[in-house]
Amino acid sequence: MISTRFPVGLFSRLFLSSVFLCSAPLAMADNFNAFTAESFEEIKSSFEGREFLLGLWSVDCPPCMVELAFMAELVKLNPSIPYVLVSTDPISQRDYSAEFLEDIGLAEKESWIFADSFAERLRFSIDPNWYGELPRSYFFDSDHAMKSHSGIVSEELLIEWFKKTLHFR
Amino acid sequence: MKLALTNMAAISLLSIASASIAAANDCNDTHPSSPVSIHCGDAPSAVFDNKGRLWVAFVQDQYVYVSYSENLGKSYSVPVAVNSEPENVEYNGENRPKIIVDANSKIFISWTKKTSPRFTGEIRFSRSNDGGKTFEAPRTINDDGLFAGHRFESLYLTESGHLYITWIDKRDLEASIKRGENYTGAAIYYAVSTDQGASFSANYRVANNSCECCRIAIAPHGAENIAILWRQIFGVTTRDHAIAVLTPEGTTQEMNRASYDEWQIDACPHHGPTMIQSKLSGDYHISWFTNGDLHQGIYYARYSFDEGKPQHVFRVDGRAGAGHPHLGEYAETLYLVWKGFDGQSTNLSLIKSIDDGASWTDPRILFSTAQGSDHPLIVSGNDGLYLSWHTQEMGYVFEKITANEEVQPGD
Numbered sequence: 001m002i003s004t005r006f007p008v009g010l011f012s013r014l015f016l017s018s019v020f021l022c023s024a025p026l027a028m029a030d031n032f033n034a035f036t037a038e039s040f041e042e043i044k045s046s047f048e049g050r051e052f053l054l055g056l057w058s059v060d061c062p063p064c065m066v067e068l069a070f071m072a073e074l075v076k077l078n079p080s081i082p083y084v085l086v087s088t089d090p091i092s093q094r095d096y097s098a099e100f101l102e103d104i105g106l107a108e109k110e111s112w113i114f115a116d117s118f119a120e121r122l123r124f125s126i127d128p129n130w131y132g133e134l135p136r137s138y139f140f141d142s143d144h145a146m147k148s149h150s151g152i153v154s155e156e157l158l159i160e161w162f163k164k165t166l167h168f169r
Numbered sequence: 170m171k172l173a174l175t176n177m178a179a180i181s182l183l184s185i186a187s188a189s190i191a192a193a194n195d196c197n198d199t200h201p202s203s204p205v206s207i208h209c210g211d212a213p214s215a216v217f218d219n220k221g222r223l224w225v226a227f228v229q230d231q232y233v234y235v236s237y238s239e240n241l242g243k244s245y246s247v248p249v250a251v252n253s254e255p256e257n258v259e260y261n262g263e264n265r266p267k268i269i270v271d272a273n274s275k276i277f278i279s280w281t282k283k284t285s286p287r288f289t290g291e292i293r294f295s296r297s298n299d300g301g302k303t304f305e306a307p308r309t310i311n312d313d314g315l316f317a318g319h320r321f322e323s324l325y326l327t328e329s330g331h332l333y334i335t336w337i338d339k340r341d342l343e344a345s346i347k348r349g350e351n352y353t354g355a356a357i358y359y360a361v362s363t364d365q366g367a368s369f370s371a372n373y374r375v376a377n378n379s380c381e382c383c384r385i386a387i388a389p390h391g392a393e394n395i396a397i398l399w400r401q402i403f404g405v406t407t408r409d410h411a412i413a414v415l416t417p418e419g420t421t422q423e424m425n426r427a428s429y430d431e432w433q434i435d436a437c438p439h440h441g442p443t444m445i446q447s448k449l450s451g452d453y454h455i456s457w458f459t460n461g462d463l464h465q466g467i468y469y470a471r472y473s474f475d476e477g478k479p480q481h482v483f484r485v486d487g488r489a490g491a492g493h494p495h496l497g498e499y500a501e502t503l504y505l506v507w508k509g510f511d512g513q514s515t516n517l518s519l520i521k522s523i524d525d526g527a528s529w530t531d532p533r534i535l536f537s538t539a540q541g542s543d544h545p546l547i548v549s550g551n552d553g554l555y556l557s558w559h560t561q562e563m564g565y566v567f568e569k570i571t572a573n574e575e576v577q578p579g580d
Contacts, residue, residue: 060261061437062288062318062381100287117541117561120490120510128489128512131460133438150460151406151435 030098031107034115035086037125043084043112044144051165052082054138056126058089059100061134067152068135072105074158081162084110088122088134091115141165196564205229205248207236208564212265215548215557215567219272223548223567224301226268226278227559231255233266233280235301241555242567251295251304257283259290259320262493262544263384263441267324269332274300277366279310279324279334290320292336296366310360312372313340318355321441323385329393331417332362334369335385337399341377354378354402357385361417373419376411378402384441388453390414396474398427398444398455406433410442410457412472427472427479430461443495447471447503449525456485456494456505467494467507471526481526486518497547497554499571504554506535506545506570514539517558519570535570538562 033039043054055071057064075081085106089097091113101107114122123130127148130136139147139161149157196209203209210227217223223238225245232255234248251266252258258266259281266280276297281290292310297303311319318339325333338358345352357375362368380400390396394416401411409432413424432438440458447454453472459465466487470479485494490510497504503522508515517536520529535556543559553571560566 058437059287060382060439063436118515118539119541120515124490124510124512131438131440131458131489131492133434133436133440133460135436 030094030101030111032087032091032094032098032111032113034091035112035122036115037121039112040126044140047082047140047144049142050082051142052084052140053161054084054086054126054140056086056088056134056136056138058087058134059093059097060089063152064135065104067137068101068104068106070155070158074162075106075109078162079108085112086126087111087113088119088132089113090117139165203229205232205234207245207248210234210248211559212260212262212543213557213559213565214265214268215546215555216268216270217548217550218270218274221551224268224270224276225557225565226251226266227565228258228260228266228280231258233258233278233295235268235276235278235297235304237301238567241569242565249301249304251278252293252307256293256307259283263382263439264321267322269324269326271326271330271365273365275365276301276304277324277326277332278304279322281320281322281336282307282309284316288318288320288339289316290318292319292322292334294334294366294369310334310369310372311336311338311340311358312360313338315340315343317343318381319358321382321384323387323397325387325389325395327389327393327395330363330365331393332366333359333387333395333415334361335359335375335387335397335415337379337381337385338372338374339381341374352377353405355381357397357399359397359415361419363417370417370419373415373421375413375415375421376401376424379411380408380438382437382439386442386444386455388444388446390446393417394422396444396446396453398442398453398457400438400441400457401426406435407461408432408434408438409459409461410455412444412453412455412474414474423474425474425477427455428457428459428464428468428470429479430459430464430468432459432461434460440492445496445498447525448498449501452525454496454498454503454526455479456496456507458492458494467491469494469505469526469529483526483529485520485529486532493544495545495547497549499549499554502571504547504570505529506547506556508542508545515542517542517545517556535568536560536563536566 087097137149196203210229213227215225233251236245236248269277293307295304295307322336342352360369383400386398410428412427414422442457444455456469467485470482494507514537516534518532540561546557548555558566
């Protein structure tokens, strides 16, 4: 349950920050890469021999925001953590998604966005057993053995993974 | 026998494909000057009026459009915009504009308008009193005046003429946050019109702690009540389904759990259920997607309010990539369509039951496409059931799914 893991204060802070930031929508440059059916392999190659975390999200998914907010705090403490974001929003709506990442403090991390309206094919390219539920996270070890998680990843699990895998404190 | 059916399906597929690929080719996703049409628009809904005219509502460039066809979808009238000012109309497989035409040719339209801040929206309603030539200025049906989430609306007209709108509402979540209290998920709300959409009742709450992002299914329950089926959060994180009866007076009756899948998930599944009432038994045919501890895949069950539990639970498709079932009934035969993805193509499959859901035929693939597509819907006509399916490759597919069956001897 969201509320047992994340204080309500965090949720309401999130909500308030979006009230203010949303009132003045600005077109901004983003660092989205176009995610196609080949992109997953590309991402894996770029992390060859290394651990990384792939986080799938959408602007249409309230629980994603809880996870992203926590990840933003983690990234703030450890800017170099190998965390790659993939938005399942259509690339035609990239401004909206970019604004989101900007607000939440994750605009600097490596980011991809779905760039094929045949979303089933993109989902399949990552994991045939993913049904589209969000948030969805994939933990990769250095051999790229993949462990998936549907729903908000608990703070404990994330910290444990980062500590164990990457020796962060 | 199977071979014959498959061939017939293939032939009908080819003829439709050649006709509508041309229509789809006129559309350009990235170019704003695509012609306004059901083929180029998104997330359509369809309904027949009592004269057999097909009506469709769809979204294109921040407008909801309505168009009709006199020839079962071969051609459509020039679309008429429902909203005169552009608005951020939400559209996707789970959330699309709804359309109903009553016996007096009044046209009712509902949709969700996205508003700032994020995840917020308003439930919008408009109607036409002149057979679709013009539409009234859209009204907002949620009455809390909050910039809160009001989304995933569904619209239903009962035999008695009561017009219901149900939706997922976050006003109680917002109130809890203000009080510093926890609140899991969202809530289900509804409103009723007893004057053909001229006015609506106050908003009534059905249940707290619903899932936030799945469509709500509606079926009749007697002449003026409705039954609704939605994804509900049971306990802490179990996102299975609940069913309830709603009355025009705003009371909720017979609320009960309808599926037992034990899907423990803190996420948005984006997979809403489908439901129709059986003409044979008066029970409810329900179908849904789950990835729970007990069940994984698309399921069917027959729910009886008398028994208070799902029966004849049947796994429709447990393969990865299967989802978004939709039910229809014609001539005491039950039809279920859904989508699957095999790694290359999306296949649209059909199964049937002639014994009120106790047993089912083997699946038959009706269509296949290697491009993007909407969720499939079944639309009831006087002479059978039709598939309503928007695809990138073929444009809008509106095709009878009962006709070929009836001419097959021994089927």
